[in-house]
Amino acid sequence: MIDELYAGASSIEHFIGWTKQTLEPHGFTEANTLPLVGVCRDELMFPIEQAVHDAWGLSFDMSSLGAMLFLGRSGMAAAAHHAPGEDGRHRYLCIVLPHIGIDRARGVGYVSRQGQAEPTSACGALMGLRDEMATGRRDLVLEPDDLEMSLLRMMVLPRVGKAVPALDELTEIARQAATDELRRLLAGSLESSTADVAVISGLMIHGPGGDRVAVRQAWVAIGSSEPIELV
Numbered sequence: 001m002i003d004e005l006y007a008g009a010s011s012i013e014h015f016i017g018w019t020k021q022t023l024e025p026h027g028f029t030e031a032n033t034l035p036l037v038g039v040c041r042d043e044l045m046f047p048i049e050q051a052v053h054d055a056w057g058l059s060f061d062m063s064s065l066g067a068m069l070f071l072g073r074s075g076m077a078a079a080a081h082h083a084p085g086e087d088g089r090h091r092y093l094c095i096v097l098p099h100i101g102i103d104r105a106r107g108v109g110y111v112s113r114q115g116q117a118e119p120t121s122a123c124g125a126l127m128g129l130r131d132e133m134a135t136g137r138r139d140l141v142l143e144p145d146d147l148e149m150s151l152l153r154m155m156v157l158p159r160v161g162k163a164v165p166a167l168d169e170l171t172e173i174a175r176q177a178a179t180d181e182l183r184r185l186l187a188g189s190l191e192s193s194t195a196d197v198a199v200i201s202g203l204m205i206h207g208p209g210g211d212r213v214a215v216r217q218a219w220v221a222i223g224s225s226e227p228i229e230l231v
Contacts, residue, residue: 038062099204
């Protein structure tokens with residue numbers, strides 16, 4: 001099923017190797033680059049976060065429920081001041097990865113977690129959002145005691161039609177929403193003349209054979225030049 005839905009998805013190791021091989025010719029190295037990582041809060045995302053840390057150094061955390069980016073301009077401005085810049089350039093590697101589980105028994109949206117007898121949902125936030133839509137709930141009200149979930153609704157629901165999408169479709173919509181928000185924040189927070197920015201946006205798939213990453217968008221922009229597509 002993974003190969004049917006996510007043809008070309010690769011292991012975390014292969015994905016990380018691809019980032020190094022693809023970005024080093026553009027001047028990005030572990031020593032001069034600040035990784036910014038936006039994934040879901042789920043503990044299942046720790047392996048990819050660790051792999052990014054091991055390959056690219058300590059990262060600035062953009063993560064939230066559903067891999068949405070809620071750090072705003074203040075958070076992005078903070079990241080902008082953390083990047084190395086000894087050569088006069090500030091380099092940022094931004095990675096956005098919502099996730100989805102595929103279990104042998106339960107299918108799309110479920111994953112077998114260590115120590116649990118039954119598969120559970122992944123992404124739980126996006127599954128919950130889909131369940132809400134199935135009951136007709138479409139409100140865009142900010143809830144102080146459930147901030148991230150209500151913000152997730154605000155980011156994703158305007159992009160969804162009247163029909164309730166399948167979970168893989170909803171996960172892709174969430175990825176697009178998070179990537180568009182990243183693009184908006186970068187445009188308003190970085191000094192383009194001295195900033196080199198790489199963006200990699202994809203999906204993390206938890207399957208019976210282990211985790212895989214499917215890259216959907218990737219580009220690099222050197223200073224004020226036009227972005228170079230990487231996939």
